[in-house]
Amino acid sequence: MKILVTGGLGYIGSHTCVELLKDNEVVVLDNLSNSKEEVKDKIKQITGKDIKLYIGNMIDENLLDKIFTEEKIDAVIDFAAYKAVGESVKKPVEYYTNNISTVLVLLKVMKKHDVKKLVFSSSATVYGQPDHVPIKETDKTGGTTNPYGTSKLFVEQILKDLYQSDNSWDIAILRYFNPIGAHESGLIGEEPNGIPANLMPYIVKVASNELECLSVFGNDYPTKDGTGVRDYIHVVDLAKGHIKALEKLEKEQSGLYIYNLGTGIGYSVLDIVKAFEKVNNIKVNYKIAPRRPGDIAECYSDPTKAKEELGWQATKTIEDMCKDAYNYIVKSKEN
Numbered sequence: 001m002k003i004l005v006t007g008g009l010g011y012i013g014s015h016t017c018v019e020l021l022k023d024n025e026v027v028v029l030d031n032l033s034n035s036k037e038e039v040k041d042k043i044k045q046i047t048g049k050d051i052k053l054y055i056g057n058m059i060d061e062n063l064l065d066k067i068f069t070e071e072k073i074d075a076v077i078d079f080a081a082y083k084a085v086g087e088s089v090k091k092p093v094e095y096y097t098n099n100i101s102t103v104l105v106l107l108k109v110m111k112k113h114d115v116k117k118l119v120f121s122s123s124a125t126v127y128g129q130p131d132h133v134p135i136k137e138t139d140k141t142g143g144t145t146n147p148y149g150t151s152k153l154f155v156e157q158i159l160k161d162l163y164q165s166d167n168s169w170d171i172a173i174l175r176y177f178n179p180i181g182a183h184e185s186g187l188i189g190e191e192p193n194g195i196p197a198n199l200m201p202y203i204v205k206v207a208s209n210e211l212e213c214l215s216v217f218g219n220d221y222p223t224k225d226g227t228g229v230r231d232y233i234h235v236v237d238l239a240k241g242h243i244k245a246l247e248k249l250e251k252e253q254s255g256l257y258i259y260n261l262g263t264g265i266g267y268s269v270l271d272i273v274k275a276f277e278k279v280n281n282i283k284v285n286y287k288i289a290p291r292r293p294g295d296i297a298e299c300y301s302d303p304t305k306a307k308e309e310l311g312w313q314a315t316k317t318i319e320d321m322c323k324d325a326y327n328y329i330v331k332s333k334e335n
């Protein structure tokens with residue numbers, strides 16, 4: 001198949017391109033707002049294969065139309081979005097425009113070219129404050145607390161309404177839990193701008209002496225050691241979930257499917273710190289700090305549906321995630 005990957009030079013997109021290139025042709029649209037053009041060469045180094053790259057904004061209907069006219073696209077994986085929760089609170093209009101308006105343009109052009117297979121990047125954030133864990137796809141959504149989360153919830157609703165109006169669409173909504181780690185080659189990985197807001201990128205910067213000390217946000221949650229518990233998933237496992245979702249869409253012809261992509265295992269902040277220290281043989285300075293507003297105690301998935309319907313299951317361990325996350329930074333500094 002020939003797959004259009006929007007946002008394909010970003011963190012999850014680049015790892016997915018690597019997996020896709022094993023059996024597919026890949027066309028990427030990316031505006032480099034949070035990625036670098038050199039990622040294209042890294043993907044080639046890993047796979048020995050080229051992607052076709054269009055640099056531009058997904059809001060640009062003419063550009064999308066040109067891509068669908070020039071390439072015979074069979075399906076789309078849509079990663080293109082902004083993802084910083086804190087920034088979304090300060091820039092709601094930019095977030096809603098980039099995360100929702102762009103999808104509307106994409107859907108319009110897909111319809112025009114009769115391409116109706118779509119995999120969409122959603123997030124566990126759509127579950128808001130969960131009533132219980134593990135979380136199933138049928139559990140309630142809503143109650144998001146920031147424009148980023150709300151943008152994912154809205155796009156999910158738009159896709160449901162679209163399918164309701166025309167059930168020849170074939171859509172997979174993938175709700176990611178907490179992707180971390182990097183490709184084992186160390187050539188691609190996660191590189192947030194500025195001071196990281198998320199746990200693993202922060203730990204990596206403390207370990208590499210770019211930041212002094214990790215603040216552990218709260219040790220009085222009702223969890224095993226009082227720190228927040230999350231479902232961390234290796235980005236390569238996550239990327240493979242997209243291949244399985246595409247296979248499902250190819251087989252089913254039409255439908256709207258929602259899957260959690262997580263491991264089903266919850267690790268605390270201190271579990272992660274300890275695993276990171278052990279596997280990389282390095283000390284991570286940390287201190288206990290107040291809770292971060294908006295955080296929940298526990299969030300982890302029930303990934304049974306993806307296992308049963310997609311034949312997908314995460315296989316990498318927390319040690320793999322910690323090792324590969326650090327390896328990426330060490331390797332990037334060498335280059």
Ligand code: NAD
Pocket residue numbers: 006007008009010011012013029030031032033034035056057058059078079080081082083098102121122123124176177178179
């Ligand atoms: P990322 O920022 O690394 O990648 C997004 C890519 O999209 C970047 O390369 C960026 O340049 C590009 N992009 C953004 N807006 C664009 C536009 N209008 N036109 C063209 N390109 C555009 O983010 P990521 O971590 O790889 O996330 C990918 C998707 O997965 C996003 O939709 C994100 O919301 C979702 N998601 C991410 C996480 C996570 O923790 N990383 C968790 C849940 C969901």
Ligand code: UD1
Pocket residue numbers: 085086123124125149177178179197198199200202214215216217218227228229230269292294295299
């Ligand atoms: C964050 C996003 C969420 C997104 C998810 C995807 C926020 C508020 N939420 O979730 O929308 O879908 O990433 O990966 O950003 N922690 C520390 N110190 C730090 C950073 C984090 O103790 O410096 C703790 C947090 O309190 C939490 C855990 O580490 O318990 C994970 O935090 P983080 O990596 O930011 O992910 P989430 O908050 O789960």
